[in-house]
Amino acid sequence: MHPSMVLFIVIYGLDWVATVPPTVALCREAFGERGTIVFGWVFAAHQIGAAVAALGAGVVRDKLRLLHLRVVGGCRALRDRCGALGADRDPGLRGGAGDPARCRAPLAAGTS
Incomplete structure (x- = not known):
């Protein structure tokens, strides 16, 4: 495995551990037993928003040729x-x- 790939894996893993468990804990604190369901919706909305942003950037680049x-x-x-x-x-x-x-x-x- 390439060293830069190992570095990426380590940094991405640390990023995941640093953000996801605290977010789950906040959702459980705010919403009780249903906090994990709320976290699932938060995570899904985040992914959908990222996809829309990436699509919008691609359309702007392809249609207008402006970066x-x-x-x-x-x-x-x-x-x-x-x-x-x-x-x-x-x-x-x-x-x-x-x-x-x-x-x-x-x-x-x-x-x-």
Whole structure:
């Protein structure tokens, strides 16, 4: 086996172990016994979203022959999702999720 493949396997395995068990634990904590079912739906939605993003990037590249639109579109989608998730969480802070004051607020308050 090629050394770069071994390195990829190790890094991917560590990534899996670092993210999946904590996500399962959070789902079980939030949803009780049905948490594993919720995790299954979260995992499926993640896979479907990744497939749609990959398909969209491929269509943009093939139809328009523009590579940079994939990056710009992905960044805008990420920005919009982050803003939608955090914009109304704390009305006392100015701005949305991208606001630097918002990012520092929990640390300034002494919580983590």
